[in-house]
Amino acid sequence: MRxxxxxDSNFNYVLAADDLIEVSINMENHRFFTAPVVDDNKKLVGWxxxxxxxxxxxxxxxxxxxxxxxxxxxxxxxxxxTARLAVLKTSEYKLLSIPVLNDxxxxxxxxxxxxxxxxxxxxxxxxxxxxxxAMESELKGVSWDELMEASAIVTRRRTGKKVTxxxxxxxxxxxxxxxxxxxxxxxxxxxxxxxxxxxxVLARKVGNARK
Amino acid sequence: MRxxxxxDSNFNYVLAADDLIEVSINMENHRFFTAPVVDDNKKLVGWxxxxxxxxxxxxxxxxxxxxxxxxxxxxxxxxxxTARLAVLKTSEYKLLSIPVLNDxxxxxxxxxxxxxxxxxxxxxxxxxxxxxxAMESELKGVSWDELMEASAIVTRRRTGKKVTxxxxxxxxxxxxxxxxxxxxxxxxxxxxxxxxxxxxVLARKVGNARK
Numbered sequence: 001m002r003x004x005x006x007x008d009s010n011f012n013y014v015l016a017a018d019d020l021i022e023v024s025i026n027m028e029n030h031r032f033f034t035a036p037v038v039d040d041n042k043k044l045v046g047w048x049x050x051x052x053x054x055x056x057x058x059x060x061x062x063x064x065x066x067x068x069x070x071x072x073x074x075x076x077x078x079x080x081x082t083a084r085l086a087v088l089k090t091s092e093y094k095l096l097s098i099p100v101l102n103d104x105x106x107x108x109x110x111x112x113x114x115x116x117x118x119x120x121x122x123x124x125x126x127x128x129x130x131x132x133x134a135m136e137s138e139l140k141g142v143s144w145d146e147l148m149e150a151s152a153i154v155t156r157r158r159t160g161k162k163v164t165x166x167x168x169x170x171x172x173x174x175x176x177x178x179x180x181x182x183x184x185x186x187x188x189x190x191x192x193x194x195x196x197x198x199x200x201v202l203a204r205k206v207g208n209a210r211k
Numbered sequence: 212m213r214x215x216x217x218x219d220s221n222f223n224y225v226l227a228a229d230d231l232i233e234v235s236i237n238m239e240n241h242r243f244f245t246a247p248v249v250d251d252n253k254k255l256v257g258w259x260x261x262x263x264x265x266x267x268x269x270x271x272x273x274x275x276x277x278x279x280x281x282x283x284x285x286x287x288x289x290x291x292x293t294a295r296l297a298v299l300k301t302s303e304y305k306l307l308s309i310p311v312l313n314d315x316x317x318x319x320x321x322x323x324x325x326x327x328x329x330x331x332x333x334x335x336x337x338x339x340x341x342x343x344x345a346m347e348s349e350l351k352g353v354s355w356d357e358l359m360e361a362s363a364i365v366t367r368r369r370t371g372k373k374v375t376x377x378x379x380x381x382x383x384x385x386x387x388x389x390x391x392x393x394x395x396x397x398x399x400x401x402x403x404x405x406x407x408x409x410x411x412v413l414a415r416k417v418g419n420a421r422k
Contacts, residue, residue, distance in 0.1 A: 001393045024265040033244055033261065033307070050244065050261035054235040057268040084335070084389055091332040094325040096244070096307070113324050114305040120331040121302045124295070126398055134399040138406050177398060178295055182212045187337055187388060188345040194402065195349045195409050202413055 001083040006119065007100045007109030013038050016045055016065040023064055024053045036099040037068045042106040044099055047074045076101050079108055083119075086111045124178030132172055135198065142201050150201040154193065212294040217330065218311045218320030224249050227256060227276040234275055235264045247310040248279045253317040255310055258285045287312050290319055294330075297322045335389030343383055346409065353412050361412040365404065 012032045014023050016039070027033070027050055037046030046068030056067040076099045077086050086098060090113055100109040132151075136144050148165040151172075155163050163171075175183075184190040223243045225234050227250070238244070238261055248257030257279030267278040287310045288297050297309060301324055311320040343362075347355050359376040362383075366374050374382075386394075395401040 021269060024269065028262045028266055031262065050265060051239045051242065054261060054264050054268060055239055057265060058232060058235065082390075083393070084387070087328070087332055087335065087389075091325065091328045113328060114302065117298070117302045117324060117327060117331075120328075120335075121298055123392070123398060124298065124331075131399055131402050134403045135406050138403045139410065176295070178298075179293075181334070182294070187334060188342055191342050191402070191405065192345045192349045194406070195346055198406050198409050199350065199413060202410060206417060 002079070003077055003081045003083055003086050003100055003111060004079040004109070006083040006086060006115060007079065007111045008115060009109040011036075011107075011110040013042075013107060014048065014064050015039075016063065016068065018064045020053065020056045020061055020063055020067065023048075024050075024057060027053065034096045036107045036110065037064055038107050042108075044071055044074065044076060044101060044105060044107050046070060047099065049096070074099065077111070078103070087116055090116060124176060126177045128172040128175045128177060128180045131177070131194070135194065139198065139201065142205055146201055146204065147197070150204065151197050154196045154200055158193070158196075213290070214288055214292045214294055214297050214311055214322060215290040215320070217294040217297060217326060218290065218322045219326060220320040222247075222318075222321040224318060225259065225275050226250075227274065227279065229275045231264065231267045231272055231274055231278065234259075235261075235268060238264065245307045247318045247321065248275055249318050253319075255282055255285065255287060255312060255316060255318050257281060258310065260307070285310065288322065289314070298327055301327060335387060337388045339383040339386045339388060339391050342388070342405070346405065350409065350412065353416055357412055357415065358408070361415065362408045365407045365411055369404070369407075 012030060013036045016037050033050045035048055036044055037048060039045050048064060048068050052067040052069070061067050075089055075093050075095060077089060079100050079102055089095065089098060090111065095113065097110045097112040099107050100111060102108045132147060136142065136147055145165065148169045152163050152165045152168045155161065155168060181187050181190045184193055223241060224247050227248050244261045246259055247255055248259060250256050259275060259279050263278040263280070272278050286300055286304050286306060288300060290311050290313055300306065300309060301322065306324065308321045308323045310318050311322060313319045343358060347353065347358055356376065359380045363374050363376045363379045366372065366379060392398050392401045395404055
């Protein structure tokens with residue numbers, strides 16, 4: 001995934017000559033806390049946050065130019081970079097958003113923390129059930145019931161909790177991937193559990209074939 | 212994971228009687244865009260963002276009370292709720308942060324978007340290599356080289372790309388979980404690929420044992 005797929009290309013921006021009070025009203029009405037400052041060619045010339053606006057209002061600054069951060073202070077990213085890099089920068093610098101530039105230094109979008117959160121949340125919200133369905137179709141010749149039975153056995157072995165295949169199926173219908181990795185103690189452990197289930201179900205399949 | 216494990220308990224807050232200009236300077240100096248308004252018992256009585264401050268400064272409001280949102284407008288969360296719910300609320304309402312309450316309605320922390328991003332990023336940054344190491348230790352009797360060999364075979368079958376076991380090992384040393392799920396086309400597909408590798412390596416193990 002590239003930055004250009006993650007960014008919002010319908011973003012708010014301001015000009016250096018814009019009236020500070022008008023911008024502040026606009027930010028309140030459209031509820032944005034940051035904006036790139038661009039020139040007539042959409043090139044990045046500055047960056048503002050609502051905290052620069054509060055200072056400007058207190059100090060009676062008249063235009064955006066008087067409060068904006070200069071380009072050497074701005075964390076920006078190229079549209080062709082990996083989405084991963086945008087996430088790392090946002091997280092590292094605790095940014096609300098990052099301006100996205102093309103190769104001509106024009107602002108073509110903004111990556112907002114809310115878009116990143118949204119992408120992550122979707123991943124976390126995937127039902128564990130779906131992963132098992134994918135597993136079922138991959139392990140050709142293994143039935144869903146056999147998979148649930150093996151899952152219940154592995155769970156009993158690992159946690160000591162008595163759980164039936166039906167209860168297990170119920171659990172994974174409701175559980176999300178996010179809950180599962182928190183419950184199992186991390187991504188690797190969650191995956192190891194799945195491998196253990198796959199291993200058991202395959203061993204039983206081989207055992208049955210030999211009978 | 213509970214909200215109390217995700218929240219920042221060392222958070223900025225303001226009082227309704229606080230001077231608006233002083234709060235605005237404090238928010239700029241400590242770079243926070245939102246804050247809960249609390250009473251003397253730390254009970255939540257309001258919420259402000261830097262966009263409320265800009266309005267207050269323009270309209271010459273003297274104290275926080277004149278600009279704060281009332282409690283019925285505030286999205287808050289109980290400390291004992293799941294971290295998942297905090298993430299969903301933050302994402303749904305595009306919040307910068309959520310005040311965390313105890314059962315007495317006192318503010319005990321704040322969940323910030325940056326803390327959520329940080330938690331998510333760490334998950335994304337886990338090296339695929341680590342998942343394979345967990346897989347190796349789970350599949351007792353399968354060597355690392357056999358695992359890499361099976362991985363290269365599955366990759367060749369699925370993508371048509373010629374890749375050796377050495378190249379595969381190199382790739383997973385550098386690749387992160389986030390990159391892997393983006394490259395394979397989603398979480399389920401990534402897991403299915405791993406299950407296919409597990410299946411092949413087990414089949415080869417059974418085959419060798421029979422020889």
